Amino acid sequence: MAFELPEFTRRWRPAYEAARSTAASGYASLPQPVRNVAASPLAQSVLLLVVGLLFLISSGPSSYNGYVLQLIAVYLVATLGLNITTGYAGALSLGQGAAFAIGAYVTGVLAGAHGWPMWAALPVSLIGGMVVGAAIGLPAGRLGIIGLAMVSLGMVLVVNDMIVQFRTVTGGNDGIAGIDPLNGFGSTVVQSEWFVPTAILLVAAAAYWLHARYRLSGFGRATAAVRDEPIGASALAIRGYLTKVSAFAVGSGLGALSGGLFAYLSAYIAPDAFSPNLSILFLVMVILGGAGSRLGPVVGTVILVLVPLQLDEYPHVNVIVYGLLLILLMRLRPKGILSRTSAPAPHGVDEIATATEYTAPARTVGSLVLEISDLRKSFGGVHALGGVSLQLRTGEVLGLIGPNGSGKTTLLNVMCGHYTPSDGRIELRGTEIGGHSPASIAAHGLARTFQTPKTFDGMSVEEHLALALDRHDGDPTRIQACRSGALRLLELGGLDPRDTHVRTREGGTLSHGQLRFLEIATALASGPSVLLLDEPAAGLSATEIDGLEAVVSDVAAAGVATIIVEHHLDMVSRLVDRIVVLDLGKVLWEGPPDKLHDDDAVRAAYMGVS
Amino acid sequence: MHDFVQSALLPGLSEGAIYGLIAVAFAVLFTTTGVINFAHGQMVMLMPMTILVAVGAGLPVWIAYVLALVVMIGVGLLQEWAAVRPFMQSGHSASWILSTLGVSVVLAELLAIPYAGESKNFTHGISAERIEVFGFTTSPANVATAIALLAVSAALMFFYRKTKPGLEIRAMAEDVDGAEAIGISRARASQTAMTLSILVAAVTGILVASTQLVTPSLGLTYTFYGFVATAMGGMGSVAGALVGGLVVGVVSQSAAVYFDGLFVNLVVFGLLLVVYVVRPHGLFGRATVREV
Numbered sequence: 077m078a079f080e081l082p083e084f085t086r087r088w089r090p091a092y093e094a095a096r097s098t099a100a101s102g103y104a105s106l107p108q109p110v111r112n113v114a115a116s117p118l119a120q121s122v123l124l125l126v127v128g129l130l131f132l133i134s135s136g137p138s139s140y141n142g143y144v145l146q147l148i149a150v151y152l153v154a155t156l157g158l159n160i161t162t163g164y165a166g167a168l169s170l171g172q173g174a175a176f177a178i179g180a181y182v183t184g185v186l187a188g189a190h191g192w193p194m195w196a197a198l199p200v201s202l203i204g205g206m207v208v209g210a211a212i213g214l215p216a217g218r219l220g221i222i223g224l225a226m227v228s229l230g231m232v233l234v235v236n237d238m239i240v241q242f243r244t245v246t247g248g249n250d251g252i253a254g255i256d257p258l259n260g261f262g263s264t265v266v267q268s269e270w271f272v273p274t275a276i277l278l279v280a281a282a283a284y285w286l287h288a289r290y291r292l293s294g295f296g297r298a299t300a301a302v303r304d305e306p307i308g309a310s311a312l313a314i315r316g317y318l319t320k321v322s323a324f325a326v327g328s329g330l331g332a333l334s335g336g337l338f339a340y341l342s343a344y345i346a347p348d349a350f351s352p353n354l355s356i357l358f359l360v361m362v363i364l365g366g367a368g369s370r371l372g373p374v375v376g377t378v379i380l381v382l383v384p385l386q387l388d389e390y391p392h393v394n395v396i397v398y399g400l401l402l403i404l405l406m407r408l409r410p411k412g413i414l415s416r417t418s419a420p421a422p423h424g425v426d427e428i429a430t431a432t433e434y435t436a437p438a439r440t441v442g443s444l445v446l447e448i449s450d451l452r453k454s455f456g457g458v459h460a461l462g463g464v465s466l467q468l469r470t471g472e473v474l475g476l477i478g479p480n481g482s483g484k485t486t487l488l489n490v491m492c493g494h495y496t497p498s499d500g501r502i503e504l505r506g507t508e509i510g511g512h513s514p515a516s517i518a519a520h521g522l523a524r525t526f527q528t529p530k531t532f533d534g535m536s537v538e539e540h541l542a543l544a545l546d547r548h549d550g551d552p553t554r555i556q557a558c559r560s561g562a563l564r565l566l567e568l569g570g571l572d573p574r575d576t577h578v579r580t581r582e583g584g585t586l587s588h589g590q591l592r593f594l595e596i597a598t599a600l601a602s603g604p605s606v607l608l609l610d611e612p613a614a615g616l617s618a619t620e621i622d623g624l625e626a627v628v629s630d631v632a633a634a635g636v637a638t639i640i641v642e643h644h645l646d647m648v649s650r651l652v653d654r655i656v657v658l659d660l661g662k663v664l665w666e667g668p669p670d671k672l673h674d675d676d677a678v679r680a681a682y683m684g685v686s
Numbered sequence: 687m688h689d690f691v692q693s694a695l696l697p698g699l700s701e702g703a704i705y706g707l708i709a710v711a712f713a714v715l716f717t718t719t720g721v722i723n724f725a726h727g728q729m730v731m732l733m734p735m736t737i738l739v740a741v742g743a744g745l746p747v748w749i750a751y752v753l754a755l756v757v758m759i760g761v762g763l764l765q766e767w768a769a770v771r772p773f774m775q776s777g778h779s780a781s782w783i784l785s786t787l788g789v790s791v792v793l794a795e796l797l798a799i800p801y802a803g804e805s806k807n808f809t810h811g812i813s814a815e816r817i818e819v820f821g822f823t824t825s826p827a828n829v830a831t832a833i834a835l836l837a838v839s840a841a842l843m844f845f846y847r848k849t850k851p852g853l854e855i856r857a858m859a860e861d862v863d864g865a866e867a868i869g870i871s872r873a874r875a876s877q878t879a880m881t882l883s884i885l886v887a888a889v890t891g892i893l894v895a896s897t898q899l900v901t902p903s904l905g906l907t908y909t910f911y912g913f914v915a916t917a918m919g920g921m922g923s924v925a926g927a928l929v930g931g932l933v934v935g936v937v938s939q940s941a942a943v944y945f946d947g948l949f950v951n952l953v954v955f956g957l958l959l960v961v962y963v964v965r966p967h968g969l970f971g972r973a974t975v976r977e978v
Contacts, residue, residue, distance in 0.1 A: 168780050170787070215959065218966045221779045222722065226913050227962075230955040233910060241948040352906050356791055363784060395795040402788030403769050406781050 100416075104576050108422070115420050117288035117370075124374070125281035129274075137273045143341075146273050148381045149280035150337045155361045155373040156287040157330025161209075162359065163368035163417070164291055165323030166303030168221050171212060171228030172331045173355030174235040175205045179332025180350070181239060181246055183339040188255040189245075191262035194275060198336045205332020206325045213324025216317065232352045239347045251346025255339045272340050279337060283330055288370045290326065291419050294546045299323055300368070300417070301532050301543055304583070308530030308595075310514035311492065311523065312543050312602065331358075353395060360398045363405055366412030368534060375413055417534035418582050424542030428566070428601060429573045431559035436633035441653065442470035445637045446491075446606050451500035451510075453483075453490050453661075460486040462661040463500070468606065473628065473638045475648040475669065478658035479682055484641045485527065487658070488608050492524055493517040505605060521550065523604035527611050529591040531598070533584035537571055540583065540594055544601035555603040557634030561627040562597040568623040569593025588615055596624070606637045613644045625651050645672075657682060692822055694940040700828035700897060702935015703835040707890040708912025709919060709927030710839060711883040717859040717922040718879035720775040721782045725765060725790035726887060727908035731797055733758055733891025734808050734900045739800050747810050755888055762884035763877060765789050771876045775862045790906065797902035811896030827896035834889055839928050842882070855879055859922075907951070911938070914958045920968030929969060933957075 103111065113119050128145060135141035158172045179201035186192040186200060212228055219227065239246050246252065256265040257272055290296045299319040301309040306316050339345050357380065365376025384394035405412065446468040453461040461483050468474055476484050489495045491502055493514040502510045509517050518524075523544075532540060541562070566573055569590045573579045586594065596612060609628070613621050625647055632638050642648050648655065649669040657665040657672075659681040665672075672678060708730065712722050723729070736757050740750035769785035776782075797803075812827040819829075845852040857865040858875040866872055894900070894908075915934045919926020934954060941953035961968070 166780075168783055215962050218962055222783065223917070223962060223966075225783050226910065226917070227955075227958065229906070229910055230914075230951070230958055233907060233951045234955045237948045237951045241946065353791065353794075356787060359784070359787075392795050392799055396792050399788045399791030399795065402791065403785050406769070406785040406788070407772060410781055 101577065104580060108576075111420070112422070117285045117292065120288060120371075121281040121285035124284055125277060128277040128280070132273055132277065137269045142273060144381065144385065146276045146341050148378055149276045150334055150341055151358070151361070151381060152280050152334075152374060152377045153283045153337060154331045154334035154358050155365075155377045156283050157327040157334065158358050158362050159327075159367060159369075159373045160287060160290055160330070161323045161327030162362055163366075163372070164296060164299045164303065165320050165327075166221075166368075167213075167216065167320055167323060168225045168359075169212070169228045169324070169327065170225050170352075170355050170359065171231040172327070172358040173350055173352065174228070174231040175208060175328035175331030176335035176338065176354065176358075177235050177239065177350035178208055179205050179335025180339045180345050181252075181335075182332065183336035184252040184255050184345045185245055187258065187339065188252045191258060193258045193260055193263070194340065196261070198279070198333060201336035202329045202333045205335075206329035208332070209328025210321055210325040212328065213321040216320035216324065229352070229355075232355050236347055236350060236352075239350070247346075249347060251344060252339075253344045255343050255345070257340060276337050276341065279333065283333065284374070286326075287330070287373075291370055292421075294542075295319070295322070297419070297421065297535070297539055297543055297546075300419075300535055300539075303368075304532035304534050305530045307494070307514070308526070308532065309543075310494075311518055311526075311530065312598070313515050313518035314543070315513070315515045356402075357398060360402050360405075362412075363410075364401065364412055366414035366417070368417035369412065369414040370419065372412055372414040416582070418536035418539055418580065420580070421536070421539045421542035424545040425538035425573050425579055427545060428541050428559055428563050428597075431556065431563045434557045434560035434630065434634070436557065436630040439471055439629065439633045439653075441472045442635065444468075445470050445505055447501075447503045448491070449501045449503075451487070451490060451502060452498045453486055453495055454498045460661050461490065461497075464658070464661070464663055466656055466663065466666070468637045468639060470605070470635045470637050471632055472654065473632045473640060473652045475652035475655040476639055476641045476658065477643070477645070477648060477655060477682065478664070482658040483661040484658055485610060486661075488524065488610055488639075488641065491517075491608065492522065518602075521605035522608065523599040523602050523606070524608035525592075525595045525599050525610055525612060527614070529588070529595040531583045531586075531591045531595050534582060536580045536582055537566075537586075537594060538573065538579040540598045541573065541601050544598045550603055550605060551635060554605075554631075554634045554636060557631050558600045558603045558636065561631045562600040564623065564627050565593045565597040565600065568620060568627075569597075571597075589617075589620065592616065593620075593624075600627075600631060604636060606639070607631070609638065609640045609642075611641055611643065613642055613647055621647055688821075694943045695936060696822060696824055697828065698936035698939030699932055700824075700831045700935070701939055702915075702932040703831035704890055704894055704897075704931070705908075705911045705915045705934045706835045706928050706931020707831075707838060707886055707893070708908055709915035709931050710835070710842065710924055711886040711890070712912055712916050713922050713924050713927045714842065714886065715770070715879050715883040716916075718855045719770055719773075719876050720777070721770050721773060721786065722913070722916075723765075723770070723883065724783060724786040724909055725769075725793055725905075726883070726912065727905035727910075728790050728793035728797060728902075729758065729762065729884060729887040729905075730891045730894060730908055731900065731902050731905045732761065732793065733888045734811070734895035735797055735800065735902055737810055737895075738806055738808065738900065741810060742800075750810070758884050758888050759881060761793070762880050762887075766877055766880035770880060771873060774872065774876055790909070794903065794905050797905070801902075803903055805899040805901040808895035808900050811892050814896055825897075827893065831893045831897065834893055835928060835931065838886055838889060839924050842924055845882075851878055911954060914954055914961070916968075917958060918961050918968055920970035923968070923970040926968055926970030 131145055132142055154172055154176050161167055161169045182201040182204045183197045186197040212231055240248055259266055298314045301314055302316040302319045361376035361380045362373050366372030387394040444467055449465050451461055451464045478484055490497050493512050496511045504520055571578055571590055652669055655669050655672055656663055657678050664681055665675050665678045716722050733754050736754035737750045740753050769789050773782035812830045814825045814827045816823050816825055846856055854870045855875045855878050857870055911934055915930035919930030937957055938950045938954050941950045
């Protein structure tokens, strides 16, 4: 019996989706300047601050409602941090509670026992959390999601023990009492009952600004790309490791800052308050609101502070509720309430959208740009490449064909740094690149596409282009030709970047053909000197193939050296200057396309004619 | 030397056998469904807790055992249906980590209801009386944990290699679609794997309760220790789980004896990091080739 939900649970979905899409398209039809302001982190955080302050003024700083508001703001700082780690970088952290506890104790000890003022204690908490987060994130290069989840869970268990263990500092199970804001080092307690609530709201608003800004930056965009498709990101010269470590560091830093605020809010901390359940609660808040969405954590935190408070009179029920909620969410709406994870990136895409028409000159073959000599690659005893040599010149289009298993994709993967060559040399623009990382090879001017498009499901069309545009180098004519080619490909795939609705669509909502065009356009937008296309025509219609052919030909005329792996021989024959036939990991034949059918060995190996 | 054997090695092996059993149960479920059950630690605690509650309600001990087993299998299959099968071999580890974590939160809270989360003494298991063996002091319960680990591992290997359901769930582990195409039911395979891991949890629960106080809140800690054993031995390997569990047990017991009980988690955490740095796929695991 499959997991089937009762009918009534499905009834609300169409209505919800309809409401959501109406709201989304209503937003998209607003004029650009209005949207720019609405989406700006500064405007959003100021709005949050104003709403919070108005609520605080109306309810009074020492009232119960005022306390609830402060608790929401405190937890929000932690969930915003966790959203950077889990939402932006996709690393599931079960350890946000550990960062929270560390921050609470750092502030508790400094402010409670050593008489530090708030402005000095909180930054130390923040930095402490960042250090711990970076330490959890350091093994991220070697660990998958499961490993990182476990390491962060272990962190929670360890931190709780350490709090009890170092009882001379932390007060052990008795905790630390009397954590008050001071006027200066060892000075008197701030008398105003407005001081702590206002400080909490200010910090929360600042944390929101930082968190949203993080995602909108080029680095945040790279972080999301690595989350969605690490290999595709590496082909755009993005180094994944740093994005994960940074997400852990900043995320835990905010977690610790939140803990510091919590210490001031409750004025007393003890180990009981930092059980593993707290970490899970933070996680449910982020997942419920929508991991990776900038406003999601706000929604999730508000709901999951308010609902359990309503259930407070029934012991155990509030915890069981969020446990059940987690199971249900994973079944019904794993992406949470606000499921949109892409961020606006209007500036870069304008460069593409305004690319001027490029009239290609006649194609001429220029200087040597890529040289492969006697390249070998073995997997155990299997010799996938047994000494391949080939040259590629600027402006040249090379067709790489051969039967399945002949080593075409392996050759591409070795060139791009996904596999280390067993022997031989690869020189790109005079530099040996064999064994370099995919990102550094891509940064050296090599762009590629994959057999199945490695695009980014949670990022919009404009963000894809912005990722490629984050790098600029090379010849302006070539860049202009590439941009203009990218624009034509996007139009061909029905992805005209001048249309706001289209350019904000997320990769996950596009069809296979559209993703293919998006991927090639993205690869082109970076203005590469060498372009590798792995079966670009698979699954495209005849008109689409014609359009693709024209673009590849035009960018080649502007100097881009292209290798195209393709089974579609008609297209290859029309497009390429030269064909290399691979068979069993070796170059079987090399020559102009019109001579291909004359060779007996090629016909035997590739076309099955004897 | 005698001291080390008496105070660290023997109790460590007994303790480690428990982590080994948890890791074995992880391997059983993981090979077939690709899911690691984050609620397994709570499942282990559920067995003795149900028996305690049933006996407390006046039932004879043997009926309490039967009842506990029924409850365990019921809860296990419910979890399998709600939180495991939908994510079977899906590759989206975040989904099942969160759904089984949800189950663990619910179970942990339910377990904290009967005795307000206090530790309880369990007297319905294997005797923990001291006995002398070759000049070393131990107890039948401690000896039983080691025997149970070996017996359970041997029984599982027999099941996987010699019985039809065993072969079927191994086929499912290799290739879900392929196995379904030749008529093996995905649901049945997942249920079988879950039931097996629950039976292992039941045995583990009795052994835990016989060797120490029943502390319901320790569920997550057991999950973590079991996972460290899994990481050490290699994901999805029964033999690896066995060895990994024993190593974790001896290391943690040594830490408890030579440092302080509160450093045990720290040392085990360190062990996990060392495993990841030195041998990320474990002692018996296969390194995966990166696919592009």
